Amino acid sequence: MSQGNIVAIANQKGGVGKSTTAINLGAGLALQGETILIVDLDPQGNTTSGLGIDRESIEMSMYDILVDGAPVSDVLEPTSVRDLHVIPATIELAGAEIELVSMLSREQRLKKSLGEVEEEYDHILIDCPPSLGLLTINGLSAADEVLIPIQCEYYALEGVSQLTRNIELVQNSLNPQLTIEGVVLTMFDGRTTLSSDVVAQVRDHFGETAYKTVIPRTVRLSEAPSYGEPIEAYDPMSRGAIAYRELAREFRRRHGSA
Numbered sequence: 319m320s321q322g323n324i325v326a327i328a329n330q331k332g333g334v335g336k337s338t339t340a341i342n343l344g345a346g347l348a349l350q351g352e353t354i355l356i357v358d359l360d361p362q363g364n365t366t367s368g369l370g371i372d373r374e375s376i377e378m379s380m381y382d383i384l385v386d387g388a389p390v391s392d393v394l395e396p397t398s399v400r401d402l403h404v405i406p407a408t409i410e411l412a413g414a415e416i417e418l419v420s421m422l423s424r425e426q427r428l429k430k431s432l433g434e435v436e437e438e439y440d441h442i443l444i445d446c447p448p449s450l451g452l453l454t455i456n457g458l459s460a461a462d463e464v465l466i467p468i469q470c471e472y473y474a475l476e477g478v479s480q481l482t483r484n485i486e487l488v489q490n491s492l493n494p495q496l497t498i499e500g501v502v503l504t505m506f507d508g509r510t511t512l513s514s515d516v517v518a519q520v521r522d523h524f525g526e527t528a529y530k531t532v533i534p535r536t537v538r539l540s541e542a543p544s545y546g547e548p549i550e551a552y553d554p555m556s557r558g559a560i561a562y563r564e565l566a567r568e569f570r571r572r573h574g575s576a
């Protein structure tokens with residue numbers, strides 16, 4: 319098993335399913351026997367709250383790691399899923415984007431910090447914010463691979479070329495090892511030809527890089543975060559749970575662990 323493989327979940331387009339994928343792929347992998355750390359790199363903290371971490375109870379967060387160099391082991395928290403841990407984010411993290419600008423090795427601070435715990439996890443999933451600023455650059459610099467969620471909607475591929483250009487920039491300067499791990503299509507609506515068109519378009523553009531598993535649009539997936547639960551806990555028989563379970567299997571096959 320490849321120990322400590324770090325995957326950034328990134329797309330600067332907002333609302334495409336990055337956090338939903340971080341939570342539910344992470345939980346799926348943990349339930350399939352892997353030890354997983356999810357890193358919330360978004361000041362919105364959707365992944366943090368979606369994993370049931372109460373904002374009020376957070377004493378240290380991603381901000382303390384990036385800005386003050388706090389040890390990761392002091393910040394990470396367990397979740398309701400065994401072997402699934404999270405580094406929580408709060409709105410404070412929005413300030414880090416600015417404070418980092420003047421800091422030494424500002425693009426590599428996350429990478430350095432994750433190095434402390436990398437060996438303890440089978441995979442570390444980084445949920446990036448919907449921007450291409452310093453937080454996302456830290457995510458891409460720390461990662462071995464990028465997983466790109468693409469929503470099945472009009473203009474699905476718009477912005478993807480900008481993202482791939484940025485990935486190339488990071489490859490050229492900060493992280494030559496970085497590869498695109500995969501593309502996952504989200505919020506597929508089987509009743510529309512639009513969704514099928516987007517799937518065809520993305521498969522045409524990305525070939526084998528696109529996951530076979532497609533995530534359906536289902537209300538259950540959008541409800542689960544408000545209960546602080548991954549879909550596997552909220553409604554394990556639902557279509558969303560089945561899809562993310564299958565995505566986790568496919569992910570593990572790609573990484574030689576299933």
Ligand SMILES: Nc1ncnc2c1ncn2[C@@H]1O[C@H](COP(=O)(O)OP(=O)(O)OP(=O)(O)O)[C@@H](O)[C@H]1O
Pocket residue numbers: 331332333334335336337338339360362364446447448504505506533534535536537539540541543
């Ligand atoms: N497959 C799905 N079916 C239905 N709703 C979904 C699905 N995936 C995500 N959602 C909902 O769509 C919204 C956006 O999803 P999510 O927060 O995962 O996207 P994001 O890319 O992380 O957004 P942001 O760019 O703001 O961080 C959320 O309300 C989420 O609950």
Ligand SMILES: [Mg+2]
Pocket residue numbers: 336337338360364365445446447
């Ligand atoms: Mg998000």
